[in-house]
Amino acid sequence: MDMQHPPRLGLMVPINNTTFEGELLQGSPAGSSCMTLRIPRGPGLLTPETLPAYMESALGLATQFAQSDVEVVAYGCTAAGFISGPAGDARLAEQLKQVTGKPVVTTARAMVVALQEIGARDIALVTPYMDSVNDQLKAFLADGGIRVRRFNSFHAETVDKLGRIRSDEVAQLARETMDEGCDAMFIACAQLPTIDILEDLWAEFKRPVLSSIQCTTQAALRLLERRPAQTAA
Secondary structure, three states: OOOOOOOEEEEEEEOOOOOHHHHHHHOOOOOOEEEEEEEOOOOEOOOOOOHHHHHHHHHHHHHHHHOOOOOEEEEOOHHHHHHHHHHHHHHHHHHHHHHHOOOEEEHHHHHHHHHHHOOOOEEEEEEOOOHHHHHHHHHHHHHOOOEEEEEEEOOOOEHHHHHOOOHHHHHHHHHHHOOOOOOEEEEOOOOOOOOOOHHHHHHHHOOOEEEHHHHHHHHHHHHHHOOOOOOOO
């Protein structure tokens, strides 16, 4: 990847997220840096009722990016994007762009774009969410022309349960979910650890296996590849 200098990334995640920053940097060019802002939330997973306050907190925090040297902002709260729906997710991305003065990618949108680019139409889906969020996720995918053919969830009721899910458990649930009729597999949620299992699952299934963090990382780096060249002082 041809970069003028190591990327300076901005990341927004729920306060409980312990996975995204590390995997984002592992998937970025050597020397990349990341400024992470953590959005306050309660012990339960996000719902339509708690989402407005959560988004308001996110926009308030994002002002810190305006005075920083980050070059792109990744909004890494997957469930919030699904609950908002495609229009709401796009609206939040625009608000974040206005507040920060930086280009913005959202995990929800990056997911759809990545699946569309590989031509996936019928997918296997693994999530940690309760069914209310799973339904919103399936609707978000359907809006992008992607059907969930096979599905499994950990049904984590709290952020503590979510944070205890290991990558080997994710891989096992993926194996239980995938079948020959699926074009690809998507592993949703930016808390689930996936960077050390994606390549092996791809080889095992002989079909693409994508994750929330992977798609967001690629979308952010792609934006930076298109940044204007800087002139020497």
